[in-house]
Amino acid sequence: MIEISSFKSIMRLCLLLLVAFTVGKIEAVPVEQSSNHYVRVDAADATCQSSDLHHGGTNDVDRLKALCDANEACLGFNSRGMLKQIVGVGCRDNDLTEDGALYIKTDKAPEVSPLPLVPLPKTLTSGSAAVNLASQFVFMTKTTDDSVRTFMNGAASEYFKIIVTHHSDAKNVSTGLTGMNIIIDSTDMTLGIATDESYKLSVPSSGLATLTANTVFGARHGLETFSQLVRFDLESGMYMIANTPIAVDDAPRFAHRGILLDTSRHYHSIPTIKRFIRSLSHAKLNVFHWHIVDSQSFPLQLHTLPTIVNGAYTPEEIYTPEDVADIVAYATMHGVRVIPEFDTPGHAGSWCVGHPEICPSTSCTQPLNPATNVTFDVIGKLITECKGLFTDDYLHLGGDEVNTKCWNSTTSIREWMQEKKFSSDDAYKYFVAVTHALARSLGRKSIHWEEVFNHFGGELDKDTIFQVWLSHKTAAAIVAASYQCILSNQDVWYLDHLTISWQQFYANDPYMGITDPKQQQLMLGGETCMWSETVDDSDLFNTVWPRAAAAAERLWSEATVVDTTAFQPRLEAFRCLLTRRGIGAAPVGNKSARTAPPGPGSCFSQ
DSSP: OOOHHHHHHHHHHHHHHHHHHHHHHHTTSOOOOOSSEEEEEEGGGOOBOEEEEEEOSOOOHHHHHHHHHTOTTOOEEETTSEEEEEOSSSBOOTTSOTTOEEEEEESSOOOOOSSOOSSOOSEEEOOSEEEEEEEEEEEEEEOSOHHHHHHHHHHHHHHHHHHOOSOOOOOOOOSSEEEEEEEEOOOOOOOSTTOOOOEEEEEOSSEEEEEEESSHHHHHHHHHHHHHHEEEETTTTEEEEEEESEEEEEOOSOSEEEEEEEOSSSOOOHHHHHHHHHHHHHTTOOEEEEEOOOSSOOOBOOSSSTTGGGGSSSTTSOBOHHHHHHHHHHHHHTTOEEEEEOOOSSSOTTHHHHOGGGSSOSSOOOSOOTTOHHHHHHHHHHHHHHHHHOOSSEEEOOOOSOOTHHHHHOHHHHHHHHHHTOOHHHHHHHHHHHHHHHHHHTTOEEEEEHHHHHHHGGGSOTTOEEEEOSOTHHHHHHHHTTOEEEEOOHHHHBTTOTTOOHHHHHHOOTTTTOOOHHHHTTEEEEEEEEOOTTOOTTTSHHHHTTHHHHHHHHHHSOTTOOOHHHHHHHHHHHHHHHHHTTOOOOOTTOSSTTOOOSSSSOGGGO
């Protein structure tokens, strides 16, 4: 007599043998290049039903394509390896969680730009001829200025290493594209908001390419564009450029294009910051907004304020003045401005560890104490020393999320406000005005967060710059009041909001709601923001990229470049380019940022 438990065991064994036999037969299909095309559909986006055929015995995407091609009844498969009979396009698969995907067979190839550049240049023309890079391809800078030559030699050397990544036994070839002439019209190497970043690139079907620019920074953007055109050809073992002759005439739409990185909530190492800066340059972003300190930690060492670094998490998690100078120099070589932020009077609790005298009390540490000149002496010393470390004209002084409860509950501050006949808002305004004047006296233009404008409107100096984060609508009010503005609205351009899609990043235009040409001139550009409450060196890059590239194209390319369908294949190619360059960008198809790939497969199919 067979017991039920034994019967179940026998049935399981039979099923396993049957599956093994079936899979064994299926696995005999050779893995060749699929003759069909497959559209990847995220499970959460699917809308219709599918039915199972059988499991493919693998979750390798390329092998599953071959298995599906060999079965007439198969119309697709899922990321768990189940071959499918699918009804319609964009099918729901109840077998999958939201991070899974379906691959649906189609006889139509996806439309891919022959020149998958990100960001898309202002004007671009191309032909149909392919040209190889000659074995002795060389970059040649035409200039009589030693500083320009040194800068461009360094940039050309870096890009040569980026382009030529594979060892090959290909024979020496002297024909094809033999080199590039780089012509710089100006010896001005100042990097700032007014820097000319335009360039022109000509790639013929043979002979010499030509790159012309008014500045070294424009020329560097041209090298980035050129590097994105080059592909390694496996059959010949040579590097090739398709669709020549190519002519590019390019310039950015906005002057200020950046990413904020918070190094207070989590410390980011110096090598990581340099890699982060390098990643910005690949997307033609030109601002590293360094939110260097906040309530949680003060990782910056200053010679004139030796105890202030006591607010760091540990002595290992700091930046020395020499570290800062090195980072700024590295950023400049990559065409990236570094704008430091010292958020005051709120978000400043970590200042109190090394300087308790500038805080309301030991139990109520922020906002910083406006009633004592010692506070402004410390801030003045900080700005003075940082002026020698950070070369940019801009300094961010924060001013957001100021809760004045500590001022009202501290006797000395309350008495000071009564003597001055100040309300809490008046004290807030006084603090902003004094720090703004300090920055101005030291030759720095101050940036403040949106709340400063919301509180004081047109009462502040017209050289004040406001950064919007609460509401995109405030940007229109800021420029209407004749102030300059930077857009970073949290509902779309906050990178720590993991479920905001790249399509939403792409659609966010700084000019939205601003139609007056004079007011549009006051919109400097925008930044995406990488707040680091849940980000450190381990997950920084796959949180930032590839979504930040969508914002990068919005800030660089023409206003008419808005088609997400046309952008997607270029974004997918750019994501793979970043990963090949050592920047760990997450798959474009992820529903949530920094999610792992859904399964084995090519970078280009995820």
